[in-house]
Amino acid sequence: MRTHSRRRSRRLLVVTAAGTLLAPLLSGCWAGAGGTGSGGNSINVLMVNNPQMVELQKLTADHFTKKTGIKVNFTVLPENDVRDKISQDFANQAGQYDVATLSNYEIPIYAKNGWLHELGSYTREDRAFDQNDILPPMRQSLTGEDGKLYGQPFYGESSFLMYRKDVFAKKGLTMPEKPTWQQVADLAAKADGAQKGMKGICLRGLPGWGEVMAPLTTVVNTFGGTWFDKDWKARLDSPEFERATRFYVDLVREHGESGAAQSGYAECLNNLTQGKTAMWYDATAAAGSLEAAGSPVKGRIGYVPAPVDRTASSGWLYTWAWGLQKASHNPDKAWKFISWASGKEYEQLVGEKIGWSNVPAGKRSSTYENPRYRKEAGAFQSVMRAAIADARPRDPGVQPRPAPGIQFVGIPEFTDLGTRVSQEISAAIAGRQSVESALEKSQELAEKISEEYEGR
Incomplete structure (x- = not known):
């Protein structure tokens, strides 16, 4: 204690x-x-x-x-x-x-x-x-x-990118063996509408530290951002954190599922299974359901590593x-x-x-x-x-971290902080506020944690 x-x-x-x-x-x-x-x-x-x-x-x-x-x-x-x-x-x-x-x-x-x-x-x-x-x-x-x-x-489990191999083949699209996020965004734009009612990608937008913030934080990591630097200074207002968040929000708003702000793991799993999306970035645990005997997409899904930007890998880790x-x-x-x-x-x-x-x-x-x-x-x-x-729970980004964790910050306060920040991000996905406004409020929340931890 x-x-x-x-x-x-x-x-x-x-x-x-x-x-x-x-x-x-x-x-x-x-x-x-x-x-x-x-x-x-x-x-x-x-x-x-x-x-x-x-x-x-x-x-x-x-x-x-x-x-x-x-x-x-x-x-x-x-x-x-x-x-x-x-x-x-x-x-x-x-x-x-x-x-x-x-x-x-x-x-x-x-x-x-x-x-x-x-x-x-x-x-x-x-x-x-x-x-x-x-x-x-x-x-x-x-x-x-x-x-x-x-x-x-x-x-x-970790996280990876899942995609419809048959849809990509029909559209003449090629998934790289190790895609970058920019390549994924480009593919999402081309796969959008490949079939009637199909969106290019599904990404979580549902509030919750373990919903939208889990995949988004892996994007933040590989784009060079972090929740806190090694001295516990809050960094949600950094250019890297903002660039990653803006990329994620824009991608899901432009080529993602309808009702994204209310979509979590379960909704995206259903969307890919039912042919409503061409790609999905999420937990490796989903593969078992997609390849189950009764799955409509069994044998049609390709799997590649979590997309990256500045890091060699970016998948999360959970057990x-x-x-x-x-x-x-x-x-x-x-x-x-x-x-x-x-x-x-x-x-x-x-x-x-x-x-x-x-x-x-x-x-x-x-x-x-x-x-x-x-x-x-x-x-x-x-x-x-x-x-x-390839998951690196103590070194998931481009800078030293003050606490372990890839898709979370390993401190008790993250339950509250992550959930409250997720509500702001989800509001941006829903179009109720700008990314800039969401991160400005989120930075203020994170700074309260910084005050408790700085100097330790």
């Missing part, structure tokens, strides 16, 4: 990947439902209700528990609810839950506050887990300021990972669960029982060397792996 008690409520904010702002953590004592933690030969796991997590829950009793004798009591909640509950239990070290799903945004913050059990001591002893097989950017993003490891990824609460009553048994859930054995189990396209990928080198996975995910797996491998 930080020593400055007057800043405590701001420090304890947590974030959601969908960009929803949660309330500050409760300052009073909270013991959770029943007020007791795990014990004996059981552990309590609190996790998000994503499909791959639900599959894990179904497989645990017949495989992990049968093998180890350790019973796992799952609490599975929607994302906003689970983050709220995790923040309360971990902040107060109530110990009701041994393990929880956390992202690479929260884990370094939680580690700094002393809420997590370090995991390096376990990985050194558990050779079968093979920590060196975890992709380096994932390992780095789950490491605290003290250099210790505090999380293990369940699955990971749902396991964090072990420091107050856990059963840390050794909790590690056995984490080791199994993030291990090679579990990936093999999912591949054989459910299907190789359902494997929680994006975290291990060995996954991408598996012939069965490579065959089923052949359309995108190599580009996906390269995107994650």
